[in-house]
Amino acid sequence: PDCAVLALRVNGRAHRVPAAPDTPLLHVLRNDLALNGPKFGCGLGECGACTVLIDGVAARSCVIPVRAARGREVTTLEGLGTRAQPGATQQAFIECQAAQCGYCLNGMIMTVEALLRRNPRPTEDELRSELHHNLCRCGTHIEILRAGLRAAQ
Ligand code: FES
Known part of the structure; x- marks a missing residue:
């Protein structure tokens, strides 16, 4: 496939990445920028x-071609905080011990973060509806919901 050098802005930093424009954004983030x-x-x-x-705005990077992110600001989980200084949403998930295997948590945290940016005081129903399409196979939805409510406090 055709490869181009794409200019991306991720977590406040400018990057130039060689990639076929149809490559899923997720692959570029993980494989080229080491944002896992x-x-x-x-x-x-x-x-x-x-x-x-x-x-x-929350977006599913596995189905978004990297070319669609040009000229936009991409924020990943790493952009919310660090291990030493987690962001407020990350901190709420830590305090509520919302992970079992933890695989879904990136999506849960980023979805809650996006909601709180446009609606800082969501109701429980609004939170539930926002997280409705984020899947957790371990079944820790209750802790995840608690974490989301704590993040909104
Ligand atoms: Fe992108 Fe499942 S991996 S929505």
């Missing part, structure tokens, strides 16, 4: 594990 917060789950836009923010 976003996870590969279904690869079909169904599970939410690969969620990132594009201009502050």
Whole structure:
């Protein structure tokens, strides 16, 4: 496939990445930029594990071609905070011990983050509805919901 050098802005930093423009954004983030917060789950836009923010809005990076991210601000889990200084949403998930295997948590955290950016005080129903299409196979949805509510406090 045709390869081009694409200019991307991720977590506040400019990058130039050689990639075929149709490559899923997720692959570029993980394979070229070593940002492994976003996870590969279904690869079909169904599970939410690969969620990132594009201009502050939650997006499923496994089904978004990298060319669609040009000129936009991409934020990954790494952009919310660090291990030493987690962001507020990340901190809430840590305090609520919302992970079992943890594979879905990137998507859960990024989805809650996107919601809180546009609606800082969501109701429980709003939170539930926002997370409705993020799948967790371990069944820790209750802890995840608690973490989301804590993040909104
Ligand atoms: Fe992208 Fe499942 S891996 S939605």
